[in-house]
Amino acid sequence: MNIATRQQGSSTLIDVNGDIDLYNSPEVRKIILEELKEKKVPRLIVNLTGVRYIDSSGVASLVEGLKVSRTMSSRFMLYGLSPAAREVLELSRLIRVFEVFVTEQEALEAK
Amino acid sequence: MDNALKLIFPSDPRYLGVVRGAIERFAALAGFDEEDCRWITLAVHEALTNVIRHAYHNKYDQPVELRLRERDEGIEVVMVDHGTGVKLEEMSGRDLDDVKPGGLGLHMIREIMSDTQYMALDGRNELRLFKKRGSKTTAGE
Numbered sequence: 001m002n003i004a005t006r007q008q009g010s011s012t013l014i015d016v017n018g019d020i021d022l023y024n025s026p027e028v029r030k031i032i033l034e035e036l037k038e039k040k041v042p043r044l045i046v047n048l049t050g051v052r053y054i055d056s057s058g059v060a061s062l063v064e065g066l067k068v069s070r071t072m073s074s075r076f077m078l079y080g081l082s083p084a085a086r087e088v089l090e091l092s093r094l095i096r097v098f099e100v101f102v103t104e105q106e107a108l109e110a111k
Numbered sequence: 112m113d114n115a116l117k118l119i120f121p122s123d124p125r126y127l128g129v130v131r132g133a134i135e136r137f138a139a140l141a142g143f144d145e146e147d148c149r150w151i152t153l154a155v156h157e158a159l160t161n162v163i164r165h166a167y168h169n170k171y172d173q174p175v176e177l178r179l180r181e182r183d184e185g186i187e188v189v190m191v192d193h194g195t196g197v198k199l200e201e202m203s204g205r206d207l208d209d210v211k212p213g214g215l216g217l218h219m220i221r222e223i224m225s226d227t228q229y230m231a232l233d234g235r236n237e238l239r240l241f242k243k244r245g246s247k248t249t250a251g252e
Contacts, residue, residue, distance in 0.1 A: 019128060021124065021127050021128070021156070021160070022124040022127060022160045022163065022164070023124035023125055023127055023128075053131070055153065055156055055157060055160065055216075056157055056160070056215035056216040056219060057160060059215055060215065084149055087149070087150075088153065088219075091219055091222055091223075091248070092215045092218065092219065
């Protein structure tokens with residue numbers, strides 16, 4: 001798995017590539033929480049376009065990011081969910097709690 | 112010869128991707144379609160991460176045995192570990208309306224598989240999962 005951050009205007013994007021499972025979800029969690037808690041970014045967008053597989057520990061990292069973003073008054077958004085990633089979020093009935101977009105442009109332009 | 116595959120590997124999360132590959136291909140050989148193969152793989156993966164986290168408390172050098180078997184009506188997966196057993200009353204998924212990290216794996220396993228049985232006896236824990244052909248998993252229902 002590769003993970004990188006970049007800036008687009010006032011939005012911070014995290015690009016994740018590969019599988020998110022128990023082996024590497026701690027790294028995803030660490031970077032999400034760093035951006036929100038330490039850098040206090042106002043708008044964090046996670047790009048899941050390159051994620052083929054996500055397990056419950058990966059979903060838990062995203063849920064933790066969402067909860068922290070609420071306490072920090074930041075926005076937390078996802079885009080580019082693969083069918084497998086979408087299925088896992090739907091099965092856990094958590095898809096409804098996230099702001100989910102199809103493309104990066106839609107996420108960036110969301111009011 | 113019995114149509115079964117037996118894998119023995121350490122409880123190291125580095126091997127999760129390798130094991131997922133084996134499960135997905137075995138499920139395809141057993142006649143499940145692509146979507147069901149993904150679901151079965153997810154359920155077994157979640158059971159395996161539960162073993163690593165809760166039975167072996169994140170000790171990565173403990174043995175896990177996985178047996179995959181084709182049955183007339185579907186696929187059977189048996190997972191054996193020698194870690195801390197779970198009390199039956201503790202084996203409940205969490206309330207999904209409570210949005211919080213964690214506790215999702217068991218819910219996923221039960222939603223996906225047709226039958227789940229767990230036995231803990233004399234330091235040996237055995238989880239038996241069965242997925243019937245034609246029993247569809249529907250996300251979000």
